[in-house]
Amino acid sequence: MSDQPLFRFDSVSVVGSSGVRLGNVTLDVAAAGITVLVGPSGSGKSTLLRLCNRLEVPSSGTVQYRGRPLSEFDPLQLRRQVGMVFQRPVLFAGSVRDNLAEADGGAGQSDLEEALERAALEGSFLDRPAGELSGGEAQRVCLARALVAQPGALLMDEPTSSLDGAAVSRLEQLARRLADAGTPVIWVTHDLGQMRRIADRVAVLIAGSLRFLGEPGQLESGGDHELTKFLEDADAG
């Protein structure tokens, strides 16, 4: 297996109208397992994630996907290779089938059923109206929709923040299953407990800068006051 990182961020900054959202971040994301981006609200986690499928672009620095600069990719092709599940389950009007067809209008019945199966949903869901699903089911349909194009990586932006306990652990198990089956996952959360449950590697972002990168068991503040405060607050919360 190649040692090529999934994503390589090289001195990446993002400056928006409200100021610096990411400041000079250099980071390699491994091409296997689950990498968790963790940090407090407004720390730049989602911005970093959205750089991976070019929903945002860096103000400076470069991002590479599997050794190739993102700027060289057709953004539409890139987004089919790098699937994304958002914080809130966003389903379009119509049936589950209609939703999956938005990802690939040419996908056949077996492709759609396979995508549902990978999201732990039965084929009978295809004809269910999207508006009648529970929050957990809706988020799994969003996952299935992202999987229809058979992406080579999956971005998950706080995907459990609107779900209850059982639905949360179900989605965590699904991410683990997908990662173990060869689809690397980048998962954003502000929940340290969740990070410890699912992460193979963790990157901590605070105020737009990278404060830690390593395995979850190695996570300690190392004299960084802001990191100490985040770890204490997160564990207390």
Added chain:
Amino acid sequence: MPGDAEFLAGDVDFVGLAASLVMVVVALVLSRWNRLGIERGIGVAVVRALVQLLGIGAVLAFILNPDRSLALSWFWVLVMLLFSAVVLSRRAGEVPGLFPIGLGAFTAAAVVTLGVIFGLGIFPLEARALVPLAGMMIGNSMNATVVVARRVVEELRDKRDEVEARLALGQSSRRASLPYVRSAIRTALTPQVETTKGVGLVFLPGAMTGLILAGVDPVDAVKVQAAIMFLILGSVATTTTVVGFGTAARLFTPDHRLVQLDRPAGT
């Protein structure tokens, strides 16, 4: 009461015009009585309408003089197209780069509708027909284009989550915005469709009323009015489509990202 001949000539003298201001006084009294606080607005509107209409009357009298070249009328149509694009971009100021889109839309509508009207010989190509028809086509399209431009911005801003979910699936910006642009065009077109449905039952439109007041046979007036209504419907459909898709295209980057759309202050 004026005699029949005078009435059929549609001749309202300045005394008659001044008498019609009685109704403005009624509006002012009602505003004061209900404490609406719009007396000043009514006054400004009436003065502006009078000045603008008298001004345009003088210009039209000059342009529509049969001795003048038709080129002058075409030039006037061009001025109207430019002016309407300026007004549109001002009235929907929150939409970036609307002037060229509006100019393109009004020009496209002018080419299509005037081409049909004069190409098929529905009206003779002369200044007396060209200038007012172009004016009605552009004027009626204006409100619909303001609505569609604003609506596209609101839809894409309020449904950003959905739009980005579509983009993240690898959809092009055009495809990702299509449901919202369609909805905006439907919203902008509906009043014109309803107006077309209700004509003759609910209200008598201005052109027909004016012709009847001027002594034209009502059946002939109706035929003229029907042709004008279809012209307007076609032009509103054309302009809202061009402005709807043109506005959406302005709100995405070339690499298919939705630009930041801030909510206007105070909302």
